[in-house]
Every structure is written in structure tokens, then in C-alpha cells.
Amino acid sequence: MATIVGGIGTTHVPSIGKAIAEGKQNDPYWKPFFKGFDYVHYWLARAKPDVAVVFYNDHGLNFFLDKLPTFAVGAGAEYRSADEGWGIPVSRPIGGDPDLSWHLINTLVADEFDVTMCQEMLIDHAVTIPLALMWPSAASSTKPWPVKIVPIEINTVQHPLPSLGRCLKLGRSIGKALESYRQDLRVVVVGTGGLSHQLDGARAGFVNKEFDALCLDKIVAEPQTLTRYSIHELVELSGSQGVEFLNWMAMRGALTGRVSELNRNYHIPVSNTAAATVVYENQAGVERKAA
Numbered sequence: 001m002a003t004i005v006g007g008i009g010t011t012h013v014p015s016i017g018k019a020i021a022e023g024k025q026n027d028p029y030w031k032p033f034f035k036g037f038d039y040v041h042y043w044l045a046r047a048k049p050d051v052a053v054v055f056y057n058d059h060g061l062n063f064f065l066d067k068l069p070t071f072a073v074g075a076g077a078e079y080r081s082a083d084e085g086w087g088i089p090v091s092r093p094i095g096g097d098p099d100l101s102w103h104l105i106n107t108l109v110a111d112e113f114d115v116t117m118c119q120e121m122l123i124d125h126a127v128t129i130p131l132a133l134m135w136p137s138a139a140s141s142t143k144p145w146p147v148k149i150v151p152i153e154i155n156t157v158q159h160p161l162p163s164l165g166r167c168l169k170l171g172r173s174i175g176k177a178l179e180s181y182r183q184d185l186r187v188v189v190v191g192t193g194g195l196s197h198q199l200d201g202a203r204a205g206f207v208n209k210e211f212d213a214l215c216l217d218k219i220v221a222e223p224q225t226l227t228r229y230s231i232h233e234l235v236e237l238s239g240s241q242g243v244e245f246l247n248w249m250a251m252r253g254a255l256t257g258r259v260s261e262l263n264r265n266y267h268i269p270v271s272n273t274a275a276a277t278v279v280y281e282n283q284a285g286v287e288r289k290a291a
């Protein structure tokens with residue numbers, strides 16, 4: 001049985017990739033953001049995951065507006081990136097786990113999530129930046145990555161978008177699938193993007209500290225309460241790109257045990273974004289034993 005060790009939520013702004021390439025982690029602008037990863041590194045070194053299941057949204061590298069699945073699951077043996085046009089270095093390939101991917105896909109479809117299955121899938125900055133933040137030495141060397149990944153795409157780009165409740169349920173189905181996986185893998189679940197930001201239109205530059213704080217407070221122990229917000233309310237409260245919080249809801253849904261927040265870092269701004277980094281521990285089986 002796979003063990004879900006915990007969850008990580010992180011912003012995925014492309015300019016982070018440029019800051020890494022230029023070694024600017026300690027510059028006054030960047031330090032408040034990058035220091036949020038000290039705890040992530042400490043926790044990952046102890047949690048020792050074998051696989052990262054990454055909920056993210058593609059921004060036009062693999063899918064485009066002509067064909068855009070609501071939910072897509074990677075089933076590749078390897079994932080490559082490509083030049084997205086942000087002026088950041090293209091990150092090196094990372095291995096996948098097709099056997100685990102197909103197990104997740106089988107469970108999702110049995111649970112009536114009719115996902116798109118991708119045996120080839122380019123991963124964009126919404127996966128590569130979080131990987132570089134979580135495992136910086138592997139990202140910048142030829143050393144093997146310490147994890148394999150299963151990328152799961154959620155459409156946060158072209159309306160209609162899936163609801164917060166639907167994404168929470170998607171995550172729960174993934175959590176259930178992981179718990180029934182026959183191999184003894186340690187799995188970290190990652191949700192990328194957010195928090196509040198809007199890149200375009202009359203409200204470009206919009207952030208909402210109060211709403212972000214509410215989301216970060218509620219998602220730990222009461223994620224269900226956030227499902228009262230419709231997608232249109234979420235756009236209004238968090239910005240047109242702040243809806244990337246859907247990836248965080250799926251991540252939270254996949255944590256099936258007792259969830260506690262071990263670390264939170266929140267900083268405005270990183271580019272146009274209110275940046276957040278969290279680490280959630282998932283104590284599997286605690287509730288069942290206590291009952």
C-alpha cells in the first residue's frame with residue numbers, strides 16, 4: 001500500500017525560474033519567498049517521498065484553447081518541458097511511473113471522473129518551477145531526481161472550469177487510489193499555482209490578502225466549507241488566475257488521514273502574485289485507530 005506522507009502547496013510564477021538561474025535567492029526581493037522553502041527541504045529530507053503526484057494547470061504548452069481537457073492524467077515514463085517563451089531555462093526531463101498512473105486512471109474512471117489519459121505530455125512552469133523549488137540540487141545538476149512524478153492537469157484557464165467541490169472530490173479519488181496501490185511507495189501530493197493574482201484586464205495586479213488567509217485557514221481542517229464559493233465568486237475574490245487554487249483543493253482532497261499544517265509562508269508580491277508555500281502532514285490511519 002502506498003503511504004501518502006503529506007502535501008505541499010506552492011505558487012509557480014515563471015520569474016522564479018529566472019531568479020534561480022541567476023542565483024538571486026538571497027536578493028532582498030526574493031529572499032522572503034525562497035526562505036519559505038527551507039522548511040520544505042527539511043521536511044522532504046525526512047519524509048523521503050518516492051513519487052510526487054502534482055496537480056497543476058497547463059498554460060498553453062501541452063494543451064491549448066482548441067483542445068483543453070478539464071482533467072488530464074500523465075501516464076508517461078518520462079516528462080519533458082520546452083521553451084514556453086518566459087525567458088527561463090528549459091528544465092531537464094523527469095521520470096514518470098506509468099504503472100501508478102494507470103492505477104490512478106483506472107480508479108478515477110471507476111469513480112466517474114472521465115479523464116484524458118496522456119502517454120506523452122509536456123510539462124510547463126506549473127510543474128517545473130515547483131520541482132526546482134522542492135529539489136533545487138537535483139534540478140540544477142545531472143544527479144537523478146529523487147522522485148518520479150504523476151502530473152495531473154486541471155483546467156483553470158478556459159471557462160467553464162470545474163468547481164472547488166469537484167476538485168476536492170477528484171483529490172479524494174486520487175487519495176483512495178493511492179491507498180489501494182499495491183506497491184509500498186511514499187507519496188507526496190503537490191498543488192501548484194495561486195494564490196490570488198490576475199494577470200490581465202482591468203483588474204491586472206489584483207491580490208486579496210484577506211481571502212487568501214481565509215483559504216489557507218480553511219483548507220487544512222475544513223476544506224468542504226470553501227466549496228460554497230462558485231467559480232465566478234472565486235474569480236471575483238482571488239483574480240482570474242487566482243482560480244489556480246483549484247489545484248490546491250485537489251491536493252488537499254488527496255490527503256486522507258489527519259492533516260496538520262507544519263509550515264506556511266505568504267508573501268506579496270512575486271511578480272503579480274500573492275505567493276504562498278505550505279507543508280501539510282498527513283497522518284494516515286490516525287482517525288481509524290483512534291475510533
Ligand code: DHB
Nearest residue numbers: 012013014270271272273
Ligand atoms: C504569473 C503567475 C502565474 O501563475 C503564471 O502562470 C504566470 C505568471 C505572474 O505573477 O507573473
Ligand code: FE
Nearest residue numbers: 012193241244
Ligand atoms: Fe499560473
